[in-house]
Amino acid sequence: MSTIHHLQSAFEESMSYSKYHPSKGYSWDLKVPEKPKKETQREEPSSLFQRQRVDMLLAELTRKFPLPPPPPIPPAKQPTQD
Template structure:
């Protein structure tokens, strides 16, 4: 459980006072708030902020920096943390998205693949359990499958039959009966049955 709390993919951050004022020009300042756990205080953006210099100077520096990668105003902003080696060479480190004022870390490829594989294995495991419930063994016949016409095992069919019997046992209320009668009457008025010819 502690692993989930420490994993940045499971946390989010927001500052309610800022949310109405977030736009393309202010989103990097919002992301650079002191209480944001995703923001690295040793980055070049912070250095330029202390010097009251323009963020245009980032490309002349080396080290960690944050840039605004994508904008879909007024709700979505994507911020990239990257390491700048030179004016033309950068290595992306992490992407963050600001969605309706909430900041989240975007999952990396490893996390996405791991989640998809875990989900696929879970569904495969359930399928094998279901198939295993249909297998039968008899000493003289060996293994066989026990399906009925609907593709259900006899045990599953008994369970579904019990459930349908419970549903059948529930009495119909007077309101339901009157409503059904009214609907049938309306349908008969719209689509009268054909008259038999003699």
């Protein structure tokens, strides 16, 4: 019984969004109410301790897992003049 009730209410809600115009036919009228814009909260800048800690952790990771050296660049072929 609960399932039928939910299906019926969903059907009625979807029917409330449909519109009919003789020359255009059926269309959907989905007017979503605008939510009031929330004030964006500014994030506090990081503290000196946080910056130093991140720098230390990045340096430690770089020391443990160094980047592989780039492959050598082959010399460019010079055009031969005949």
